[in-house]
Amino acid sequence: DVKVTQSSRYLVKRTGEKVFLECVQDMDHENMFWYRQDPGLGLRLIYFSYDVKMKEKGDIPEGYSVSREKKERFSLILESASTNQTSMYLCASSFTLGLAGGSYRTDTQYFGPGTRLTVL
Amino acid sequence: RKEVEQDPGPFNVPEGATVAFNCTYSNSASQSFFWYRQDCRKEPKLLMSVYSSGNEDGRFTAQLNRASQYISLLIRDSKLSDSATYLCVVTPISSGSARQLTFGSGTQLTVLP
Numbered sequence: 001d002v003k004v005t006q007s008s009r010y011l012v013k014r015t016g017e018k019v020f021l022e023c024v025q026d027m028d029h030e031n032m033f034w035y036r037q038d039p040g041l042g043l044r045l046i047y048f049s050y051d052v053k054m055k056e057k058g059d060i061p062e063g064y065s066v067s068r069e070k071k072e073r074f075s076l077i078l079e080s081a082s083t084n085q086t087s088m089y090l091c092a093s094s095f096t097l098g099l100a101g102g103s104y105r106t107d108t109q110y111f112g113p114g115t116r117l118t119v120l
Numbered sequence: 121r122k123e124v125e126q127d128p129g130p131f132n133v134p135e136g137a138t139v140a141f142n143c144t145y146s147n148s149a150s151q152s153f154f155w156y157r158q159d160c161r162k163e164p165k166l167l168m169s170v171y172s173s174g175n176e177d178g179r180f181t182a183q184l185n186r187a188s189q190y191i192s193l194l195i196r197d198s199k200l201s202d203s204a205t206y207l208c209v210v211t212p213i214s215s216g217s218a219r220q221l222t223f224g225s226g227t228q229l230t231v232l233p
Binding site: 033035040041042043045048058090108109111112113114 | 128154162163164165166169207220221223224225226
């Protein structure tokens with residue numbers, strides 16, 4: 001069974017604090033993702049990584065950074081937390097499937113249980 | 121326009137009913153399609169992939185209409201345990217990589233006893 005774990009289920013921080021959210025997967029997946037989920041807005045991609053030390057911006061990267069020093073671990077960093085970053089944060093991982101013609105796509109994404117972050 | 125649009129619901133149906141959800145996508149290059157299920161306060165999990173020819177998994181049937189750019193999910197003989205939010209998901213494949221998935225906002229289903 002694929003397992004994706006996140007460091008905290010609930011977190012409360014104050015405005016201006018630096019926040020680290022950690023995600024670990026045990027299936028040797030190349031791709032890892034950070035999303036936030038808000039009512040009415042669905043899942044929005046913040047950053048993703050397709051290899052160690054590689055990262056790409058998603059749809060809403062502002063105010064966030066990421067780190068991937070090891071294949072199994074992907075960290076999301078809020079340099080200076082703000083109240084509009086109060087949200088549910090979900091980490092996911094997946095394999096890359098190679099396709100004919102040299103293109104590729106992500107396989108099924110497996111999600112961690114989420115971290116509900118409140119910024120006061 | 122959102123890349124993936126779903127009716128948010130809620131859909132409230134009695135046990136045993138048949139219910140259908142539709143989802144439209146804007147990127148005609150989208151090539152892979154999925155339905156994920158998310159229970160309350162839980163993470164999303166893959167329900168089923170959607171193939172061009174349509175596919176069935178027990179009480180669940182998924183269909184794809186490329187010409188109209190929509191995907192559907194049909195649930196027959198609905199159970200209380202089917203109550204969840206159903207997320208429509210697409211991914212484009214182009215000449216480069218397609219590592220991202222684009223999620224719809226979800227359709228909420230409640231099956232009533």
